[in-house]
Amino acid sequence: MELEAAAAIGKFIGAGLAAIGSGAAAIGVGHVAGNFLAGALRNPSAAASQTATLFIGLAFAEALGIFSFLVALLLMFAV
Amino acid sequence: MAGTEHSEGLAFHPLEQFEITRLFGHGPIHWYTPTNATLWMALATLAIIVVFVLGSARRSMIPGRLQSLGEMAYDFIYKMVEDVTGHDGVKYFPMIMTLFVFILFTNLLGLLPASFTPTSHIAVTAILGFGVFLFVTLLGLAKHGVGFLGLFWMSDAPLILRPIIAVIEVISYFVRPVSHSIRLAGNIMAGHAVIKVFAAFAPLILISGIGVLVTPISILAIVAIYALEVLVAFIQAYVFTILTCVYLKDALHPGH
Amino acid sequence: MATTETAHEAAKAGMPQLDFSTFPNQIFWLLVTLAVIFxxxxxxxxxxxxxxxxxxxxxISGDLAAAEELKHKALEAEKAYNAALVSARAEAGKIVAAAKAEIQADLNAAIAKADAEIAAKTAESASRIDEIRAAASDVVASVAKDTAAELVVAMGGAVDARAIEAAVTARLKG
Structure with missing residues (x-):
């Protein structure tokens, strides 16, 4: 019984820890967007051709945050 | 689920909206049973037909609203395919257009209140993601044979590093469909769940005095997240499509 | 309703996304939908x-080409118009110059004629003036002689016609 309670507590603690990953992904996404903006302001003529690259970079950075969100959800509802 | 006994009266069921239910009657869900997923996919198909077939039915030289919507989407994806995959990728344009409009319309229809979003389900996005992966891999192998494996062998890297890079490249290649499908489902699921969580706070004004403060904030938050979700619906469709194009380019031109 | 709801809840405690019993259904309908859309x-x-x-x-490109052609034509027309304008201007200049020369010639002839007439008239007038002057000086001489004679008479002298004449002539010449 105590083991089950500990497991339940652990689940939620783990989910909370996994949610930190979402914040880390937010930092990553901010880096991508910020650096794109810095580059785009230096050379605005090249910016339009690189928006696809920007979105790919954003998607990759964001995917990892989504993974941690998924881990949190799995811990909360599926384990 | 732990929150339910803590705040009695407020119903936190952020994942309830993702449940698959039968459209008619009761009983188990077989593979052929019409469900809410069926309904919303059908509605998305209907919307696509309205925009792309009925909208352009008059073939007017000066387009109306629906027709210019269809033309914009056509031009957007066509240019993307041509820019990313090159001229020989244009052959696969209908397939990529299908992916784009399906994801876009299911995402947008899923934002209607009380609707269901098929793209929030791993089963759907995994079929899309692994389907693209399989198609692209088989296409690359069929077009280039063993030469397709050159994708993993960086000929411009130092010789000692090449096997290590090859291992990393192989792993990242096989992670592609996973991240490809989970990105879409995760984004949509997260957005809808967040809206639902805020929505669960909204009726607090009926229960407790603090609701005077919480209810307006939660309603404002729902509006803000909703706007973000409209954006995300577009961006995720765009990202899924452009990554498909990038993978297709790798299959068509494995030499970097 | 409540009992079915709770039974439902109990059956699906986890994420609906991981309920594998619904996967065949979703996949089937997804494939159908994709096939239809495709x-x-x-x-x-x-x-x-x-x-x-x-x-x-x-x-659009045809229209643009047509517009380009029309513009070209308009430019050509303008060029032709300008050329015509230039030649017309030159012609007009020529005509003006010719007219001017003609007028100048007429004017010169008229001036010359007028000059000649004026010269003739002047000469005539001068001769007449000379005549008149001569006549006048004769009259003045005779009047002076008469007056001198009268004066001499009035002073009680004898009139010596010849002396008076000589004196008057000398005075008039003086």
């Missing part, structure tokens, strides 16, 4: 929209 787009929508865009692009 078929519709492939056979009807995309060729039609592509055709519309192509014809519009053709129309």
């Amino acid at each position: 078929f519709v787009l492939r056979t009807v929508a995309l060729p039609r929209i592509g055709g519309i865009l192509t014809t519009r692009r053709g129309q």
Whole structure:
């Protein structure tokens, strides 16, 4: 019984820890967007051709945050 | 689920909206049973037909609203395919257009209140993601044979590093469909769940005095997240499509 | 309703996304949907929209070419007009110059004629003036002689006609 309670507590603690990953992904996404903006302001003529690259970079950075969100959800509802 | 006994009266069921239910009657869900997923996919198909077939039915030289919507989407994806995959990728344009409009319309229809979003389900996005992966891999192998494996062998890297890079490249290649499908489902699921969580706070004004403060904030938050979700619906469709194009380019031109 | 709800809840405690019993259903309907969308787009929508865009692009470029041609024509017309204008101006200048020369010649002739007439008249007038002057000086001499004679008479002298004449003539010459 105590083991089950500990497991339940652990689940939620783990989910909370996994949610930190979402914040880390937010930092990553901010880096991508910020650096794109810095580059785009230096050379605005090249910016339009690189928006696809920007979105790919954003998607990759964001995917990892989504993974941690998924881990949190799995811990909360599926384990 | 732990929150339910803590705040009695407020119903936190952020994942309830993702449940698959039968459209008619009761009983188990077989593979052929019409469900809410069926309904919303059908509605998305209907919307696509309205925009792309009925909208352009008059073939007017000066387009109306629906027709210019269809033309914009056509031009957007066509240019993307041509820019990313090159001229020989244009052959696969209908397939990529299908992916784009399906994801876009299911995402947008899923934002209607009380609707269901098929793209929030791993089963759907995994079929899309692994389907693209399989198609692209088989296409690359069929077009280039063993030469397709050159994708993993960086000929411009130092010789000692090449096997290590090859291992990393192989792993990242096989992670592609996973991240490809989970990105879409995760984004949509997260957005809808967040809206639902805020929505669960909204009726607090009926229960407790603090609701005077919480209810307006939660309603404002729902509006803000909703706007973000409209954006995300577009961006995720765009990202899924452009990554498909990038993978297709790798299959068509494995030499970097 | 409540009992079915709770039974439902109990059956699906976890994420609906991980309820594998619904997977075949979703996958089946997804494939059906994708097939329908692909078929519709492939056979009807995309060729039609592509055709519309192509014809519009053709129309626009054709119109642009036509406009370019028209502009070219307009430029040519303007050039021709300008050339015509220049030649007309030169012609007009020539005509003006000719007219001017003609007028100048007429004017010169008229001036010359007038000059000649004036000279003739002047000469005539001068001769007449000379005549008049001569006549006048004769009259003055005779009047002076008469007056001198009268004066001499009045002073009680004898009139010596010859002396008086000589004196008057000397005075008039003086």
